[in-house]
Amino acid sequence: MKRFLRSLRNEANSDCQYCRELHDGQLRISATELIQGLLCCPACQLLYQSISPSDLSDPRIVLAHVRLSGDSQVSHTFDPKSEAMSRQLRAEEGFSKGGWFAGPSYPPAATYSPVERTVELFSLEGHTSHWLNIGTSRHISTAADAPECLDLIRTWVSDCDRKHRGCKKTSSAILPDRVIFVGSGADPHLVESQGTLGKYIALSHRWGGEVPLQLKKHTANDFKRGIPFSQFPKTFQDAITICRALAVEYIWIDSICIIQDSKEDWEIQGSKMDQVYANCFLTIAADAAENSHAGFIRTSERQDLRTKTRKLVCYGPKGEKSEIFVRPWREFGSLGGFGRHYFESLEREDLKPPQRLTDQGSYLLRRGWVLQETFLPPRALHFLPGEVTWRCASVSRCECQLRPHGSVVHEPLDRERPREISSDDLKEYWKEVIEQYTRRQLTFPSDRLAALAGCASRAHSSSPDVDYYAGLWSDALPSTLLWVVDRPPVNSGGHGDCDSHRIEPSIAPTWSWASVTGYVDFLFWKRNFDRGSWAKSAPDLTVVHIHCPPLGQNKYGSVGDAKLTAEGYLCKVRVWLTGGSKWHFPFKMEAQNLDGTLSKASGFFYPDTEEVLASLQKERESGMSMMVVSVYESRLFLVLRQIEESQLVFERIGVCHCHVSDEVVLSEWGRRERFTIV
Template structure:
């Protein structure tokens, strides 16, 4: 720290840690509680800490909320593009809400009960907040509304049966004078498949229309509550936690369901082990850090291409029931659809977008995937597998793409190239694959060692095998699963890309991004992998035809 002369004031302390020429540099900012001697004397010139020992969490939330509602125009706009007025009625409002009210007997805690809205009869506006929380393991399952308990919950929800996170959320609503709260386990009848199916479709709208979302970010179950730590000692030297890391690494953010809750909520209050964090579409802040602006600009610029990035993150999250794989992201897909209908009609099928074909088909497992047999999801969708997936990065150089369209549950290709098959002299790999063909089938293939030298810098997976033709290696492929396909394997070209031999070279080359498919019936195939072929002329002589990919 530099020497402080007469009249000097402290802003921060710079710390160097290391030996010789190898050291790390860090800066500790100096804060102080309001009305403290350090602030009153002017010794600390940073803005005072936002929270002092007497400030209640609800007071800080109220400050953030009031500032956002008054000044952030961006936060009035839902992701779907609609302007949100919390005091007006809108289609798709929650069918049930928890009403927070005071009992006449003067009890210290508020009371709560379920109410049901009748959209065509009930014309009152409902300003509400939503809760995002971890349910926890089966032995810590939160209180749920069932067909048997619905009547009781409409009269009153027993306070003693509410887990700590629910109690804390209700108390927060009381202190903020917010009358209504939405909690999934209580507002959806959990043992009624019809009710669950109907209400889950509106989850996207529920979170984006809420005044704000309460995120129990650090709690692994609903029994742990919102407040994970007591008041920290307020010292002058304070190391501000990384806000992004606090949120991204939290237990709550590991849940698959939470992706759409976080993405669609216009305002979120995160309750973490480091204290309260605020995020909205205009900025972020913490108990010691004032609101940072410009956070919402990337949200405004989001495009259909960002769907792939969302899916990549989604497949790395935890999901208790495999059957929820597409349901847990359905609300987000619906809001994407509403947003892009402004320009054109986007059609969503099994986790992919028709207008993004065939680029959305270029996904692969970062590790060997497990195919979820017996579900209704076709093999060409990433949702038919379990495991983290990635998408091939955007293909540059004016690629030639093959037209694809969806009919029902199948994806039908119109193969736009005239050349599709040529005999392979050799196929090296840990599994035995037959010839890749559509017309004039020819037997090819052999076993051998796996080669990893033929890789693309944007693809983070090792090839399973290498194509050979005329003694030369002409491409590579990778299977989705460990198991060897039991039927013959075929090669289906998706995109023809133009490349150059080297930097500043004018000599063009072309290669093909391909799907690997296996026949399951005449004219019907399923996906088993994907790859890259360096010699498009390998397909010369094939007549294009329509196939069905199930």
């Protein structure tokens, strides 16, 4: 960016006082100044030409200023002519209510929230722009199966195969139990592989309702004889087209390779999901397809981008004729949309779900089943609405840019960073996996464990001596019992969709995060709690035994009749809520000591479900009786409800932590006893 600004400053007409007004690493020119600079400054002429003629002629808005902030990124800021127009534009086009961020200050004359358009300036490879720091890029193809786009994809695959030492070689592998043969130009047909070797592609897609083509017990023989290409829904047809273009003979599609009306087959195949995605030649991620009918090769966004790409015939700093293109800047990447059009984290909790989809361009981003389809494959092609992108363990690329992308974020599990996510990574960062996963959507809450089974199986391979209990690892207990339910603020737009309820019928014990539908957060490992340093101290609670049998054949799937037996200080307390916020609630707590005296403490309560929260709010005056057991430091407690009067058998209903200033003497509050949580 600084080189670009320096180039404009050094090469522009020295008489242009506006282009010399460069400070703090950015250029901002008011509309009046820009127009005055047109006659003498080629840089001003270039910036003015980058403005869309339709915006300049729009009677609802007036140009306020033009701003350069980034490598070839230009923003045009317009003022609406009235507050009503400002509200209308925000409603129609989703403009940010808060306006813009970059720039030393918004012009004081502005009365209403501004409208901002951002574009990218670029030249084509082999053509010189005479503005040396305007980058070279590619045009986006009108369709993903256009010859130039398919050639580009083949180049990415070939480069990975031949040049990437850090990438896993995928010439052939043991085929999944069932695959679809798509080679030789004949109609595809289902194949039972019986352990043979081959090269196959896996499809990651959104069902989006009923998929018309499904493998059922009564259709298996028909599918083996052949499936006419015309019977495949459009998204599947597009995947087969890409598969054939890459000369790969087999494809794996879940709805056709798993018997949909067989619970037993679902359990068996679900337990092998890590192998399906880890051993594939690559994964096709149909990000642009809303459902199986939509397809992803030809999209309106591609057509729109080409339509809005304009050629600017302009002049360089010394009067040389130059050819530069301008097109809309796409701000948000999505599981493969990296690089210069990538700005922020994928998890933007300030946006409503429809806005996330529009901005990030992926129907897969919020789907629970797709998380493992993102982590497990060695490499993937993401077919976004506006372009195709590539990601492998060594590099990430996109259709619109020539250069590979560097690392844009540094989270250990972020698929925007080009590297393989190993079994060690998944195990070490399991808490982060759960936090990401539980913020995604599942059509059936009963899939809460099944949809993560592939990741669990991969993580387990790095630590085979560790036991897996309904989403938690034995070597991380008892600390990871302290998960909490996160309730996003109402204005995030997701509040109604992420209310937390106990999943019925039960698929996990109440001490597991998988027993509830809400967003899960490992809050006590965050900065405010010294990043979990407390977990290094001796726990107050001892796990004695865990009984956690799987309900079916998938040992990483749903469990039944699970019990956790532990020893700790059980304390009967009365709790009053004293306030409330988006996800934790101030409370005060009283306990009758063994000697008959009362002890008091206060802190924050994190209820597991809306039902528990409603009960606490109903009993604000008199308080609610419950049991607590300290897990660490006499201030991090599991909150329990007794379900068998004659025995010490409980269910978990939440977590609470007491303020450090409140002294809690466990031996005075209760007795150390052995008890069971179900």
